Each structure stands twice: as C-alpha cells, then as structure tokens.
Amino acid sequence: MAHRRVLAATIIVVAAALAPVMTATAAQAAAYRYWSYWLGADGQWGFANVGPSSRVPADGTVDGWRFSVSGVAGNDRPSFAPDFETVCFETPAQEGRKRVAVIVDPGLAQDAPDGEQPPGAWALCVVADTRASGYDILRAAASVRVDDGLICSIGGYPARECAVVVDEPTPKPSLSPKPSTTPEPTTTPAPTKSPRPAPTATPTSAPATGGAGATATTATPSAAVVTMPSPQRTTSSSPTPSPTATRTPEPTPTPSPSLSVLAGPVTSDPGEGGSALGVGAAVLGIGVIGGGAVVLMRRRSP
C-alpha cells in the first residue's frame, strides 16, 4: 500500500520533470535585439568573449559595436572592416596614452525598434589612458545608457529599449550593406558647407576627464564620406571643404554603406529628465506628506 503510493508519486514527479525537457525541443529559439561587442584583428571581426569593462584594448586596436537581432547569420558584426588607419589617420600618437579606433554600426532599418530610424554608422579615434577599458573607450566616444550591466544604447540609439526579446529574427542577411570603408564615388563634386563649424578644426587632445578622452579627428578628405542621417548627432566637419566631402541631408531608410569618421564624441540628450523646478515642487510635496506622517506618529505615541 505504502510503496504503491510512493511509486505513484515518483512517476508523477518524474513525468513533470521530463515534460519541459521534451517540449523544449519544439521551442523556437528566442532572438534578442542588442548592441554586440566586436574586436578587430587582422582585418576581421571577432566576437568579444568578455564584456567591455573587463577588457583593456591595446594601442592601435579597433573596437566594434553592432546593433542587430541575434540569430541572423552574416548580419551580426559591424559592416565595415576594422581598419585602424582609416579612423586614426589624422590622430597623432601621444606619449603614455593609447589610440583605439571605435566603429559603431547601428545596423539595418528593419532591425530598428518601432518608430525609430538607425543613425548612420560612424567611427571615432579615441585617445585614452593606457589602462582604459573597452567601456571607458566607448564612453569617451559616445553617451552610453547602461542598465543592469547591459549596454542599452549608444549615442541615444535605441531611445528606450534595452536588449529586448523579439519574436522572430528577420531572415534577411543579404540586405546588409557591403562592407567597405572606402568612399563611394560621389556625383556632387562641388564643395558643400558644413552645417556647423567644428569646435576644433585641427586634431587636438581634449582634456581627459575620466582617464579617457576623445581627441578630435577629422575625416581625411579622401577617405571618408560624411553622412548625417540623424538630427541628434553631433556633426563632423572638415576644416577645409574638400571636393569629395559631401553630406546627404535626408535620412536614408537603410544605413548608407559609408562610414563617417567623426570629429568629437556623440552626445544625446537624456530625454527622460525633468526640471529643477519640478523636482523642487515634488520634494516639497513629499516633505508635506512625510512631515504629516511624523507629526501624526508623535501625537499618537506616548
């Protein structure tokens, strides 16, 4: 009697334990949409096995960041070859500091969150303290939103989400732009004016606030096409308008296959911030309620 009951209970527990295992084979793999971290080596991208905070890039290396949906072969890494010389061509090496090229590729338009448009790919040569980690390098190149240890957004893109699960990966690997850092032949050779003069026209080293600082580098006139797909981006400008430097005023639906080498770090407005006045009013309200609680508690206790 007793052993039969034990047997029945065992069968129930074992069956319950096996049920998820058996059904798991039918489960489809979930896809995530997030910024992935890549390391350039020998002209190829390799996936970083460690987080950017636990890695100290060496001088003359390339760090890559790509926003994409996981699980799509060929659409996971930055679309541009990790070419250090293209990005850091005009940035002179400094004694006791290192130069790291950062290439940020916000990916395809169809991978973007609803209502958002990926800005064009950009690159920046960061001059930093030799002990600066991959995160310090990235933070010197752009504003970064971090939540629970994840890099949520770089340069304000995506605006809100953080490594969300998407239902199905978009199976369109062939649509990724052709990797190239060479400029496309432009049809408008006339020099166009930059929208804003750059604060620093010549490469200078910005004062490092946190051990890592970005020095302004300008695009070599023959090596980069300056694109400005997003209005929130800081602009890059060439000190002397060159015949090949051009700018496309309209945001393109898919990221242009060109890499714009920026002069300074990408900043984005915090977006969710409030005003000091609102904070003052809120603190006053909280003080009134909390003070009322304290007074009431004092009066009722002996």
Added chain:
Amino acid sequence: MPRMLHPGAWWLWATGLAIAASRINNPLLLLLIIAVAGLVVAARRPRAPWSRSFGVFLRIGLIVIAIRVVFQVIVAAPIGVTVLFTLPSVTLPDVLAGVRLGGPVTAESILAAIYDGLRLATILACVGAANSLASPARLLKAIPAALYEFGVSVVVAVTFAPQLVADLDRVRATRRLRGRPEGGVRGAARAAVPVLEGALERSVALAAAMDSRGYGRQAERSPGVRRATTAALLIGLVALIIGVYALLDASAPAYLGLPMLAVGLACGLVGFALAGRRSTRTRYRPDPWAWPEWGVAACALVTASTFLAASAMGMTGLVAPVDPPAWPAVPPLAVIGILVSVLPAVITPPLPRPRIPVGLTREAVGA
C-alpha cells in the same frame, strides 16, 4: 464603528505599493511611496509591539542602500566619466572570472547604486508598513484551513522569540542579583542553559495544552478522498511550476505558459478545498471583509495596475537618467497612481480605543 481592518487588506495595500516601487527607479516617486506608506501607518497603526516595525524596516532600508553603494564601489564596473576618486584595483585571476576589484569610482555609478538601493529600501518599507498595520495573530487566523498545521507551527514560532527574550532578561536579572557576572562570553554561556531549559519546558507545556484543547484532531475521510487530495495538490504544484517557468522563459512554447498556470491553479484550489475538509475547527470571531476592505483592495489595484501599465507602455519619467545625470522627471499620472494609496488613511474605520484594565488611570497607560 471603530474596528481593526482585515489584515489581508493591509497586505494587499502594501503589495500594491511594492509592485509600483519595483517598476521604477525614480527617487522622487520612490520617496513619495515611502511618505504615503508612512502617513497611512501613522494614521492607522494599532498600539502593539509589532506596530513599530515600520521604523525598523526604514533603518534596514538605509543599511541596504549603504551596502549597495559599497558593493558598487568595490565590485561593479563603473558607469559614466565623472571620476570622484580612484581606488587601488586588483584584477582577480581567470579562475574567478577575472573580475576587477576597485578602480575608478564615478559619480554616475554612485548615483545608480543609490537609486537601485532606494528601490529595494522602498519595497522593504512597504513590507514594514504592512507589518505595522496588520496583526500577525489575526493574519494567521485568517489563513485557509488547508494550511492549518503550517499556521500552528508559525504561531508557536512567532510567540517563541519574544518569550525567549523575556526568559533571557529574567535569567540575567537573577544572575545580577546574586552578584555573578552577566556580561561577556562566560555570562552568556551560563545563561544559555536555564534559558534553553525554560524554552523546552514551555514547549512541552504548550503541546500538552494544545492536545487537551483538541488541536491536531482530524475528521474521518475515506481513502479515496485522501488520495484525490494528494493527487490534486501534487499535480497543481507541478503544473504551477511549469507554468511559471514557461512564463518567465521567453523561449518556451506559448501553450506551456498561461494554460499550465490555469490548470495548476484549478488543481491547487480543488486540493485546498479537499484538504480543508480535514479540519473540523470553527473560527472564533472571524474578521469581516466589508466595504472598507474592498476600498483598500481597490486602492492597491489602482496603484499596481497604473505602474504595470505605464512601464509596459514605456511611459517616460519612471526611470531617472543616470548617465549623463539629470533631474528626475515627475510624471503626473504616476504621482496620482501613488497618491491613490493614501486614501486608506481616511476610508478605513478608526482603531478601537485600547481597553484600560481596572485600577489603572488613562495617564498610567499613556493613552
């Protein structure tokens, strides 16, 4: 008509505020939640030893924030660029995942740690508020009959701790009167034996008293009913586990999530009802669930659903910007959602005045 509110209603109210706190990071909204909880506690807490737990939990919350900041400084990777100071850093070997200890400490990291700690402290304050407002003995009285044995053991455990403290005080007082040392390791060791002896004697006396009052008696049930009860509870529990797992794991198939949860809940409820028939007790003066209880529950529902919906729809202002730091926003909808939970301070019936034993004046008991 002054009376005590149903303890379950207070726990629902606190859970609503805690759910709201768990969804946000904005220090202004979190402080508002603490203030609202404090106001309700001040207005409706009974005069009892356990009603001081709100202040205790607030102090625990401060410790939590301090611990969170210390861990952020020592272990976590820094956020942001505003370096306040730099600690000597050690990188652990690869066996320990190569974690870097110390290093630069940034203002953004500290701010993020304070916000995060404040969220946990707010949830703790909500638990403390419920503890202050709801009498634990009444809450245990209200638990379903199926959990009867569990309830009895909790009652015994809950009453055991204060008695232990009282015993310890008594033994130390006698040692002091006899001129023996009462402090230090030696004194504590000498006091331990009589205290444990007293606790054991009290347990035996309690067991005898409970047995003589009919505790532990069970109604006669047929073997079929007994087996059905066990099966329903087991299947319900397993289905609940699978359902919760499938809901939390995004890669699990959809038919495992909510349907399994529903099956588990149904089986569990049937098992509970069947198991409850085993107990033949009646309840002495059960707490009513009248319109004030419904009102408090409605407040909790409004607060919790406001924040669940707002965070699901991605409302701005629930999360305060840390890097770059900026003033936190004050979203009006969220403020209204929190302020709804201050209503229980008004809509619940006032507390009954404490009964004063014969021979004591009002001043003597401090009323």
